[in-house]
Amino acid sequence: MDQVTSIAGLDTSQILERGRDVVRIEADALGLLHAALDNSFVQACRTIKGAARQLVITGMGKSGHIGRKVAATFAATGTPAIFVHPGEAAHGDLGMLARGDVLLVLSNSGNTSELRAILNYARKGGIPIIGMASRRNSLVGELADVTLLLPKVREACAVNVAPTTSTTLQLALGDALAMAVMDMRGITKSWLRMVHPAGSIGLALAPVAEIMHGEDRMPLVSHMAGMPEVISVMTRGCFGLAGVVDDTGALIGIITDGDLRRRFGMLTTAFARDVMTRAPKVLPAEIPAGEALLFLNDSQITAAFVVEDASIPAPYPLGIIHIHDLLRVGLN
Secondary structure, eight states: OHHHHHHHTOOHHHHHHHHHHHHHHHHHHHHHHHHHOOHHHHHHHHHHHTOSSOEEEEEOTHHHHHHHHHHHHHHHTTOOEEEOOHHHHTTTGGGGOOTTOEEEEEOSSSOOGGGHHHHHHHHHTTOOEEEEESOSSSHHHHHOSEEEEOOOOOOSSTTSOSSSHHHHHHHHHHHHHHHHHHHHHTOOHHHHHHHOOSHHHHHHHSBGGGTSBOGGGOOEEETTOBHHHHHHHHHHHOSSEEEEEOTTSOEEEEEEHHHHHHTGGGTTTOBHHHHOEESOOEEETTSBHHHHHHHHHHHTOSEEEEESOTTSSSOOEEEEEEHHHHHHTTOO
């Protein structure tokens, strides 16, 4: 009761300080984990990559919640993975494990009794075990083929009970394993897009060519076009610009509202080639939409032509994309 009363009586500055204290404690622990990584991490990654079937992850309580997230991360980044609850495992779900699997066990203490059944089953079945625990001399540490030792740290909980710092370490180490194995597999953006067809990730990975406006909407003018024609095309196009092409249809320049203002005095007699900005910024057709949005923001432009090969001086335009097109589909 005293503890509850004292917490309830925290003022604004004390609440803020407590929040910062928790973040500091967990950040310091991550620094210890960074320094503690050794060859066991390499062995664990190679063991996971070498699995003929799948990665099976287990853990009890808060470690189990972390294990579910780590399994989802592995599955989304090229490594087939499932989570098996250790309690359910002892009631028939051990059948989810088979030769060719690798078992990853999460337990801060390493002595969680509910893990014994799945650990013994894996040992008897010749299934490699990777243990993630803070004690080598523990049930997990003794039965694991590869032990990933977590730094022994105090929980951020005021009475050092609620799993907080320890689960942060488990999550970070699980992510580190998943990302390293993903790189070892050479997973590409196109593969990631296949398993993320929906949501913000799917949108961000979609090629900009799937979102761009096509040939019928491109505001293009000949390099010999007079400025009245250029202004008319810019107005109809609603992109705030016009692309200038040579006699072969290659994009050699761009005219924006800024170009018109800078050359206002010569607009009555000039041609498009006289007013245009040469070598405009363009986007390759295969660039992911998320990267295209970053490009437009970083370049401080609102629209760009999409081309097949952005590396050549005068590429052929395939379409055009406006920043609002990307925002409209849900990117931000």
